[in-house]
Amino acid sequence: MTASRRPAPAASTLPAFEPDADHVTDHLQITGARKSFGGTEVLKGVDLTVAQGRTTAIVGASGSGKTTLLRLIAGFEAPDAGSVSLDGVEVAGPSGWLPAHKRSVGYVAQDGALFPHLSVGQNIAFGLPLRGRAAASRVAELLEMVSMEPSYAKRKPSELSGGQQQRVALARALARQPELMLLDEPFSALDAGLRVATRRAVSKTLSDAGVTTILVTHDQAEALSFADQVAVMRDGRLAQIGSPFVVYTRPSDRATAEFLGDAVILEAWMEGSLALCSLGGIPVRRPPVQGRVHLMLRPEQIRISEGGKIRGHVVDTDYFGPETTVRIQLAPIAVDPLHPADPHQPVGGEVINIRHWNAMLARPGTELSLKVVGEGVVFPWDG
Amino acid sequence: MYSSPSTTAARAPRAANRRNAAGGRGTRSGPWAVVALSILIAAFSLLPLGYVAVMTGNAGWGTIEKLVFRPRVGELLLNTLGLVVITVPVCVVLGIAGAWLVERTRLRGHKIWAVLLAAPLAIPAFVNSYAWVSAVPSLGGLFGGVLISVLSYFPLVYIPVAAVLSRMDPALEQSGSSLGLGPWKVFFRVVLPQLRLASAGGALLVSLHLLAEYGAFAMIQFDTFTTAIYDQYRSTFNGAAANMLASVLVLFCLLLLLGESKVRGNARYARVGSGVQANPPRLALGRLEIPAQAGLAVLTALALGLPLFHVFRWLVVGGPGIWSGSALANAVLQTLVYGLVGALVTTVLAFPLAFLAVRHPGPVTKLLEGANYISSSMPGIVVALALVTISIHNMPGIYQTAVVLVAAYAMLFMPRALVNLRAGLAQAPKELDEAAQALGKPPLLAFMRVTLRLTAPAAAGGAALVFLGIMNELTATLLLAPNGTQTLATEFWSLSSEINYTGAAPYALLMILLSAPMTYLLFAESKKAAGQ
Numbered sequence: 001m002t003a004s005r006r007p008a009p010a011a012s013t014l015p016a017f018e019p020d021a022d023h024v025t026d027h028l029q030i031t032g033a034r035k036s037f038g039g040t041e042v043l044k045g046v047d048l049t050v051a052q053g054r055t056t057a058i059v060g061a062s063g064s065g066k067t068t069l070l071r072l073i074a075g076f077e078a079p080d081a082g083s084v085s086l087d088g089v090e091v092a093g094p095s096g097w098l099p100a101h102k103r104s105v106g107y108v109a110q111d112g113a114l115f116p117h118l119s120v121g122q123n124i125a126f127g128l129p130l131r132g133r134a135a136a137s138r139v140a141e142l143l144e145m146v147s148m149e150p151s152y153a154k155r156k157p158s159e160l161s162g163g164q165q166q167r168v169a170l171a172r173a174l175a176r177q178p179e180l181m182l183l184d185e186p187f188s189a190l191d192a193g194l195r196v197a198t199r200r201a202v203s204k205t206l207s208d209a210g211v212t213t214i215l216v217t218h219d220q221a222e223a224l225s226f227a228d229q230v231a232v233m234r235d236g237r238l239a240q241i242g243s244p245f246v247v248y249t250r251p252s253d254r255a256t257a258e259f260l261g262d263a264v265i266l267e268a269w270m271e272g273s274l275a276l277c278s279l280g281g282i283p284v285r286r287p288p289v290q291g292r293v294h295l296m297l298r299p300e301q302i303r304i305s306e307g308g309k310i311r312g313h314v315v316d317t318d319y320f321g322p323e324t325t326v327r328i329q330l331a332p333i334a335v336d337p338l339h340p341a342d343p344h345q346p347v348g349g350e351v352i353n354i355r356h357w358n359a360m361l362a363r364p365g366t367e368l369s370l371k372v373v374g375e376g377v378v379f380p381w382d383g
Numbered sequence: 384m385y386s387s388p389s390t391t392a393a394r395a396p397r398a399a400n401r402r403n404a405a406g407g408r409g410t411r412s413g414p415w416a417v418v419a420l421s422i423l424i425a426a427f428s429l430l431p432l433g434y435v436a437v438m439t440g441n442a443g444w445g446t447i448e449k450l451v452f453r454p455r456v457g458e459l460l461l462n463t464l465g466l467v468v469i470t471v472p473v474c475v476v477l478g479i480a481g482a483w484l485v486e487r488t489r490l491r492g493h494k495i496w497a498v499l500l501a502a503p504l505a506i507p508a509f510v511n512s513y514a515w516v517s518a519v520p521s522l523g524g525l526f527g528g529v530l531i532s533v534l535s536y537f538p539l540v541y542i543p544v545a546a547v548l549s550r551m552d553p554a555l556e557q558s559g560s561s562l563g564l565g566p567w568k569v570f571f572r573v574v575l576p577q578l579r580l581a582s583a584g585g586a587l588l589v590s591l592h593l594l595a596e597y598g599a600f601a602m603i604q605f606d607t608f609t610t611a612i613y614d615q616y617r618s619t620f621n622g623a624a625a626n627m628l629a630s631v632l633v634l635f636c637l638l639l640l641l642g643e644s645k646v647r648g649n650a651r652y653a654r655v656g657s658g659v660q661a662n663p664p665r666l667a668l669g670r671l672e673i674p675a676q677a678g679l680a681v682l683t684a685l686a687l688g689l690p691l692f693h694v695f696r697w698l699v700v701g702g703p704g705i706w707s708g709s710a711l712a713n714a715v716l717q718t719l720v721y722g723l724v725g726a727l728v729t730t731v732l733a734f735p736l737a738f739l740a741v742r743h744p745g746p747v748t749k750l751l752e753g754a755n756y757i758s759s760s761m762p763g764i765v766v767a768l769a770l771v772t773i774s775i776h777n778m779p780g781i782y783q784t785a786v787v788l789v790a791a792y793a794m795l796f797m798p799r800a801l802v803n804l805r806a807g808l809a810q811a812p813k814e815l816d817e818a819a820q821a822l823g824k825p826p827l828l829a830f831m832r833v834t835l836r837l838t839a840p841a842a843a844g845g846a847a848l849v850f851l852g853i854m855n856e857l858t859a860t861l862l863l864a865p866n867g868t869q870t871l872a873t874e875f876w877s878l879s880s881e882i883n884y885t886g887a888a889p890y891a892l893l894m895i896l897l898s899a900p901m902t903y904l905l906f907a908e909s910k911k912a913a914g915q
Contacts, residue, residue, distance in 0.1 A: 076817050100820040101829070107821035113814040117836055127822030169818075176823055 027052045027212045028073065028180060031093075032082035035068055042068045044236035045082065050180075050229070055206070055213040057223035057244075060233030061259065066216045069233070070182050073214065074107050075100035086180065106173030106181040106211070111189050112165040114157035120168050121153030127176045142171040146205055162190045163198040170202055174209060181206060183215040187222060199226060220260045224248055232256050249298070250285075254379045257296045262325075264302065264352045268295035268378065269344035275376055278330045278346040279310050282376040292344070293378040299325070301373050302354040304361065308369035314362045315351060324359040328352055328368060414743050420735045425751045427732075428758040428794050432633065434769035439630040442623065450627035455611075459628070463607045463635070465525050467593050470532040474589045475582050477533065477682065478540025483570070484675050486548040488666045496679055497545065501538050501906040503686040505898040507855040507872070508535040509598025510891045513879050514690035516602055517697065528605040534686040535599065536592055540585030546909040547581040548574070553664055566666055579646065587643040594635055595762030597858040598876060608632040609764045613858065616768065629765045636760050694891045701885035710874065711889055718854055718870040721785070725792035725853045726846040730800045732793050733845070737804035742813060752801075759798045766791050767862035783865050791859045796852040800845035803908075807841020808834070844904065851901040855894060871897075 028050040035043040042065045050056045060066045071077045072084055075091065075098060083093025086105070091098040100107075114123050124142050125135045140150040146167040157165055166186050173181060186202070187195045203226055206213045217223050223230050224244040231241045232251075240252040251257035254265065268277035275282045275295045279302070282295060311331040318325040333348035354370070356362060439447065450456075484490050485497045503511075512531050515522050522530070551574070559573040560566075597609050608628055615625040668675055698705070736755060739748045770791050774782040781787055811834045819829035857872045864873065875890035 074817070074821055076820070099826065100817065101823045101825050105821060107818065109814045109818060111814075113812075113818040115815060115818075115833055115837075116810075126819065127824070172818075172822065182821075 026050070027054075027087060028214070029085040029088075030069070030073070030082070031085075033069065033072055033079045033084065034081040035065075035072060035077060035079050042236055043072070043079070046233075046236075046238055048231055048238060048241065050212060050214060053210050053212055054229060055203070055215065055227045056229040056231060057215045057217060057227035058231045058233055058238075059217055059220055059223035059260075062218055064233045065236040066218075066233045067184060070184055070214065070216045073180070074105055074182050075103045104176070104179050106176065106178035108166070108169045108173050108181070108183045108186045110185045112157075112162075112169035112186070114165055114169055114172070116157055118157075119153065120155050120157065120160070123157065123168060124153070124172045124175055126172060138175065142175055143168075145174065145209070146171045147201055161194075163194045166190065166198055167201065170205065174205070174211070179212060181211045181213045183213065185217055186215075188217070188219065195222075224260070232259065234259070249374075250377055251296070254294060254296065254382075257377070257379075262299050262353060264297045264299055264354075266295045266297075266350060266352070268293050268346070268376075270378055275378055276344065276346060278333060278348045278350055279352075279370070279372050282372055284376050284378050287378050289378070289380050292381040294381060296377045296379065297372065299353050299355045301376075302352065303371055303373055304354070304356055304368050305371040306369065308371040310370040310372075312352075312368055312370060314364050314366045314368065316364050317359065317362050319359050323355050323357050324362060326354050326356055326362040328354060328370070414739070417735050417739055417743075418747060421739050421748075421751050424732050424736060425754040425758075427790075428755050428797060430758075430773065431761045431766045431769035431794065432758055434773060435626070435630045435633045435765060438626040438772075442627065446623060447627060450624050451631060456628070456631070459606060459608050459611050460631075462525065462528070462605065463594065466528050466532065466605075466607060467590050469525070469529050470536070470593060471586050471589050473529070473533050474537040474540050475586055477537040478585060479544050479575075479578060479582060481537070481541050481679065481682070482545035482548050483574075484679065486545050487570075487574075487664075488668050488675070490668060490672065490675055496683075498903070498906070499683050499687065500541050500545075500679070501902060502899075503534060504538045504542075504905070505902040506535065506687070506690050506895055507598075507857075507898070508532070508592070508596055509602060509857060509872075509876070510694070510894060511535045511686075511690050512599035512602040513875075513884070513887065513891065514693035517693045517884055518689060523603045523605055525605065527603045528600055528607075531599050531603065532589075532593055532596070536589045537682075537686070539588045539592070540582055542906055542909045543581040543585050544578050547578060551577060556664065583643055583646040587639060590639050591636065591760055591762075594632060594639075595764070595858070597764060597861075598872075602879065608635075609762055609858070612764050612768065613862075616862070622772065625768060629768055632762060633765055636762065637757070640757060640760055691895075694888055694895070697885045697888035698892065701888055705886055705889055710869065711893075714869045714871050714874045714890065715893065717868060718872075721788070721792070721860075721870060722850040722853045724785075725789050725796070726800075726849040728789050729793045729796050729849045730804070730842050730846045733797050733800035733804055734842075736797075737801050737808055740801075740805055741808040755797060755801065758794060759796075761794070763791070763795055763856065763858035764862070766794050767859040770859075770863060783863075785865060785868075788860065788863045788865070788868075791863055792849070792853050792856065795856065795859065796849040799848040799852060800842075803841045803845030803848065804838060807838040807845075810841070811837035844908065847901050847904060851898055851905075854897055 026049050028048070030046055030048040033043050033046040034041065044065075046065075046069055048056075048058075048069075058066045058069060068077065072079050072092065078097045079092055083090050083095075085091065085093075086103060090096075091103055114120075115126065118126065120143075121136065121139045124139045128135055128138060130138055136153070139153050143150055143152055148164065148167060148171075152160070152164070152168075157168070160168065169186070183202070187199050190198055199222065213227075215223070215226055217226075224247075227244060229241065230244050230247045232239045232247060234255060239256050240247050242250075247256070248260050251260060254263075257263045257265075266277045266279065268275040268282070270276075270284065270287050270290045270293045272290075273284055273287065275284050275287070275293060277295050279297075282297070284295075287293070312328040313331070315327040315329050317327065329351045330348045333346055336342065336345055339345070362368075442450075481496075481500045485493045485500060490496065508531065511534060515527070515531055555577070556569050556573055559569040564572060594607075595609060596607075597613055600607050601610050601613070608631060612625050612628045612632065615628065616622075736751060740752055770787050771782075774787050815833045815837070816826070816829050819833045820826060824832065854870075855872055857876055860868070860870055860873055861876065864870070871890050871894050875887050875894065878884075878887035878890065
């Protein structure tokens with residue numbers, strides 16, 4: 001893992017989201033959005049900006065408020081406070097509220113929400129002002145756009161597989177050429193193999209059409225692979241917004257780090273730009289604090305290496321096929337004879353998870369030597 | 384840099400504490416309009432109950448004592464209670480035994496038996512009574528009442544129990560077997576307890592029918608509260624006495640509802656899971672096959688064969704002459720018009736309640752549903768009595784018009800529409816409406832093109848059941864219909880009251896023929912609904 005090649009201040013955002021970027025390219029702007037249901041505050045002040053033609057994933061656990069945020073953008077709900085603007089025009093806020101059917105926003109629901117009483121063609125043509133032959137040719141065009149044969153137009157939604165239903169739902173939403181497309185967990189009902197293929201197809205269709213896209217998902221891998229901006233939602237707030245690479249490798253807090261993937265968290269002592277821990281001195285870019293900290297590394301940063309300085313033995317393993325999670329207890333570290341009284345010295349003995357492709361290597365009890373690749377991230381010590 | 388939120392978030396101005404003008408839009412206003420409408424409808428359906436309560440309250444204790452505590456009431460009490468106490472257990476035993484034979488044994492011809500056991504529901508109880516009086520002119524008393532009631536109403540237990548038996552998870556029975564229980568012990572210790580809700584629901588329906596039935600018992604001159612209220616009202620127009628009897632009747636209904644809800648408790652139908660179900664195991668009957676076949680044959684002969692035989696016998700006796708004249712055509716036409724208008728009005732009134740129940744479940748909705756459930760359990764005679772008095776005193780303009788009669792039909796049959804609409808609305812999730820809105824359709828248009836369209840088949844099914852109820856409704860129609868109204872049921876009734884059994888036969892046949900397809904619909908629907 002190497003650090004971003006860009007200078008540090010810009011590292012947490014993509015160029016399109018630079019503060020000095022032209023305002024006109026902001027397609028969607030949400031400011032201080034709040035929403036309560038029956039006394040429970042679901043959104044506690046959300047600010048989000050999405051640039052024209054970009055793909056943003058809002059990722060969070062269930063109940064974090066991400067679907068509510070999407071519904072505010074779609075116009076199914078009105079915010080209690082704050083505002084939503086599309087192309088610089090306020091569609092929800094103090095000046096009024098524009099209902100869903102008057103916004104140029106496409107929406108694909110979790111299960112596709114195809115109308116069961118209409119054929120595929122009628123579903124796609126539902127929002128079109130066209131009738132007859134004009135509608136039929138547009139439907140064929142849209143089906144082609146989502147890589148489906150025109151003959152599907154005559155079928156009923158119930159005759160389609162889950163992935164096909166999602167693609168029809170996308171075609172239906174694209175029919176009105178919306179400027180903004182909202183996807184509410186559209187892949188979660190599909191099984192694993194189909195999910196990846198459908199996600200790729202949808203992603204390609206949308207980027208070919210140049211539509212600004214917002215995807216809501218609870219699946220961090222989906223968010224990281226789909227979007228060029230990831231917004232992590234937690235407890236009604238956006239905890240972090242940035243590129244997939246940045247939010248994964250430099251999460252802004254420990255909860256975000258653990259939500260976005262497996263994390264190795266170790267007690268460490270921050271001195272300058274080095275974090276001292278049982279894995280040695282780990283470089284940290286622009287640490288927020290000095291002294292006692294939590295150090296976060298991703299498991300794939302810790303490698304098994306002949307002649308590595310850090311030693312440990314295998315406790316047990318979880319075999320997943322292509323890779324194996326190996327639990328390793330780090331060897332105790334002898335007291336540094338030069339500074340015997342240094343209270344900040346690492347003592348070793350922690351148990352960490354790493355990943356390795358070779359399950360044979362990691363029989364319980366095996367002694368291993370390890371090395372750390374790349375930089376770590378530190379969070380303030382919270383006891 | 385790690386600890387600060389990204390620049391995108393930091394740049395946006397804070398507007399958190401400003402309240403939005405449109406804050407309540409979109410989600411809240413809709414339900415409140417529907418809630419208000421539903422409260423009006425629930426209040427409307429509570430009129431009969433409220434009427435009885437007010438009348439009883441106004442009467443004062445002296446009047447109540449004088450009118451209620453007298454030998455005549457004691458006699459009616461004995462008759463009515465005896466009828467319920469004997470008929471209901473017999474119906475439960477017959478219903479469960481029939482359902483078990485049809486659904487769980489290798490009985491020969493079980494598919495045909497399954498339909499034949501539900502079929503008696505297509506014969507209105509008062510037509511059944513007419514046939515039995517034709518066969519055994521001396522039939523009467525408690526025995527006659529029980530006989531006719533059992534034969535007319537046991538399908539009300541059979542249908543729900545059969546539906547549950549056919550959908551019950553076989554895994555439970557297999558667990559029972561694996562724990563060392565033999566087939567009979569499995570039936571009594573595993574299967575039977577699971578039938579509790581279905582049979583309690585069926586038993587409640589039978590009891591309510593027994594309390595409400597007028598024609599079947601009047602025909603064999605067996606007096607119950609309902610026949611007595613009718614006679615009292617017709618002979619003397621004595622409101623007070625009829626009202627007091629009605630309040631005792633209502634008290635019984637409420638006690639029955641309470642009893643059933645105690646049995647039901649918070650329990651639900653056992654199997655909620657989805658997915659394809661394996662067929663439940665069927666037991667070989669062996670030597671019991673012949674007695675089982677014989678038992679079912681006798682039951683069917685009495686409940687279905689005998690009434691049909693006598694209806695046809697009268698038709699043959701009457702010859703072609705009984706079909707002539709405009710009376711029959713007129714009755715068919717009036718029945719169709721009342722049935723269609725009543726079904727439409729009832730379905731429309733039920734819609735807001737069903738909508739609320741599915742889309743906005745909550746305490747208010749529960750209360751409204753409960754109110755509707757109680758009010759629709761009121762016997763037709765009580766509804767009629769209430770509407771007569773209320774229309775005379777408060778709205779003389781509509782007294783003895785079709786408006787009052789249709790209102791009574793709506794009160795009596797709303798649950799049939801409600802149950803179906805609820806099931807239909809559950810098939811039309813809110814997300815579909817929203818998808819239509821996101822495709823540029825205004826909310827009302829989206830609602831009509833998606834939700835209403837998707838609910839239409841279920842609404843039609845519910846309307847058909849309401850239609851069936853209206854077609855065979857006698858008591859309220861007799862009391863409330865405008866002068867000159869002739870429906871199939873009232874014409875049948877007036878002809879058979881004049882002992883013109885041959886003249887009544889075509890009406891009986893038409894009621895049976897019109898009821899048959901909808902009875903089948905009810906039977907088929909119950910199988911689908913049992914898993915929910």
